[in-house]
Amino acid sequence: MPAKDYLRQRFFPQIWCPGCGHGIIMGNMIRAIDQLGLEKNEVVVVSGIGCSSRMPGYVDFHSLHTLHGRALAFAMGVKMGRPELTVIVPMGDGDAAAIGGNHLIHAARRNIDLTAIIMNNSIYGMTGGQFSPMTPFGDKGTTAPSGTIDHAFDIVELAKGAGASFVARTTTYHVKEMIKIIARAIKHKGFSMVEVMSQCPTYYGRKNKLGSAVDMMNSYKDGTTSIGSKKKAEHPELIERGVFLEEERPEYSASYSALVKKSQG
Amino acid sequence: MTSEAVLTGEHFINGDEACAEGALAVGCRFFGGYPITPATEVAETMARRLPAVGGIFIQMEDEIASIAAVLGAAWGGAKAMTSTSGPGFSLMMENIGLGLVTETPCVIVNVQRGGPSTGLPTLCSQGDMMQARWGSHGHYEIIAISPSSPQEMFNFTIRAFNLAETFRMPVLVMADEVVGHTLERVTIPPAEEIVVVNRKKPTGSPETYLPYKTDSSFIPVLPDAGDGYKIHVTGLTHDERGYPGMDAKTQETMMTRLIQKVRKNRDQILDYEDYFLDGAEIVIVTYGSSVRPALRAMRGLREDGINVGLLKLNTVWPFAEDLIRKLAKKVEAFVVPEVNFGQISLEVERCSSGQALTHLISHAGGGIHTPQQVVEGVKETLRMLGSKRTKK
Secondary structure (H helix, E strand, O other): OOHHHHEOHHHOOOOOOOOOOHHHHHHHHHHHHHHHOOOHHHEEEEEOOOOHHHHHHHEOOEEEEOOOOOHHHHHHHHHHHOOOOEEEEEEEHHHHHHHOHHHHHHHHHHOOOOEEEEEEOOEEOOOOOEEOOOOOOOOOEOOEOOOOOOOOOOHHHHHHHHOOOEEEEEEOOOHHHHHHHHHHHHHOOOOEEEEEEOOOHHHHHHHOOOOOHHHHHHHHHHHEEEOOOHHHHHOOOOEEEEEEEEOOOOOHHHHHHHHHHHHOO | OOOOOOOOEEEEEEHHHHHHHHHHHOOOOEEEEOOOOOOHHHHHHHHHHOHHHOOEEEEOOOHHHHHHHHHHHHHOOOOEEEEEOHHHHHHHHHHHHHHHHOOOOEEEEEEEEEOOOOOEEEEEOOOOHHHHHHOOOOOOOOEEEOOOOHHHHHHHHHHHHHHHHHHOOEEEEEEEHHHHHOEEEEEEOOHHHOOOOOOOOOOOOOOOOOOOOOOOOOOOOOOOOOOOOOOEEEOOOEOOOOOEOOOHHHHHHHHHHHHHHHHOOHHHHOOEEEEOOOOOOEEEEEOHHHHHHHHHHHHHHHHOOOOEEEEEEOEEEOOOHHHHHHHHOOOOEEEEEEOOOOOHHHHHHHHHOOOOEEEEEEOOOOOOOOHHHHHHHHHHHHHHHHHHHHHO
């Protein structure tokens, strides 16, 4: 089915700025779902608040647009109540790592079968460009006019440390890789976290003089490399992309079903 | 562990446990919670009982996550509940607003303890009654019911679920530590005698279905996730299609319906018990753990020839406005014992509009009124009425 058949064009025009990377992620999430052959009615997309979190409105699945930072807690209830449904949680970097940081680590720790897609544009876009916990040290935002003195989370390391059983990173430049990774993440039984580096030319780009959307996407091409590549050895400053972790571990809703069986003797 | 959801028979249990049994009896199969005194026994009972009846218990990372998971489970079709006390209730406020605006049926139990802040974790208060009414941002109507005994913890939790399913909204059970921790006989009736209401589901074509278009009841008929309707649920102001609409007109339409949903159905929601109201000079208005000392005081006063009646508010929100207005024309005074410094008494005063005196018997918390304190409060009111008459 073509990607457009998964869109609720009645909700358009969408709110994203020209050049925003979030539409690329939405398109690729749709392509991944299509490749997996999931029925629309089997998919629930749950989001919080922010630019990223408007995505569920535009896709023709069951969609829940909840509170800033709380999407994973909400999704936990959906998944536990209806384990047969595929639950995908698109989040922003502020949404996932600041206000929702606690829910992120606990969802990862439980290894509940949710797919968190963290659309990392290194900024709070919807409120106009404040620095987030994933804004690189020294970069500017409207609340860090001289550059932030906060250190950024490496969300890949955070998710691994917290107990996620699938952890990956990709960028809006690497679209084919992104589709494959998202499809693998959805298929994975357990908590999967995919960080997608996504350009915000309007706020983050402009504030930090990073050029156009194309310039920013090119910086993903030049500034990243596949995990364990030779390039990484030569240029340790490059950010690695790919699947960092994919392990089979007891999944929360399955463990719960086993508990129910045991209790019912 | 028993796999029976309804434990028909006589039990010696506390109010928190009775609350959990009521929830199980009416079909609650999802509980998300976080440990907090004095509500923990609700969660502990659910953790013990739910798996055996095929239900889900999750201990979440905090109260925000607990209520969020409850809302999520409710959207998956479950009858879902959480229980907490003051600090946790404060954390839940934003999500209560989300539950109201997304019209999500669920039950939130607040076993009130002394506040503000950490306050008196192990002791009683009724300090959160106005927070229950207005604690989340924006204007809204809410349903809150107030049990006064372990038996009512069982009965009223059932009613809370039925109200939530009928009106599609979060319903608050405003209990308190004394009610939650009182250990006494609770009678659980046979399953077939328990009234169980289940939410209505849409039946029409998903293509032409308008989720928030309602009839004169103002109550929408909404699907669960996975029902094939693929609706968009949002905390943003939305129109009858469920689409966000950022304008004054959409806000007015949505807000008016949400407010009317409770106001126009008030008669169905309100529940109270009255004692000797006919010809009463003074009426004690009471709810929760204040009911028992108030009833005892009323009986003693009546034996002494004082013409006092009692109104027991089972539903606290929406407030029994019309009833108080009507009574205010007939009685001399209302006496309101509350374990706070005046919350429900403010409503009584508002509705009596100066036509009858309202006298608050306050209590800072840590316990409840003795019957004698209520007696003294009524006698004080009589003195106030006397001096008012003399002045006239």
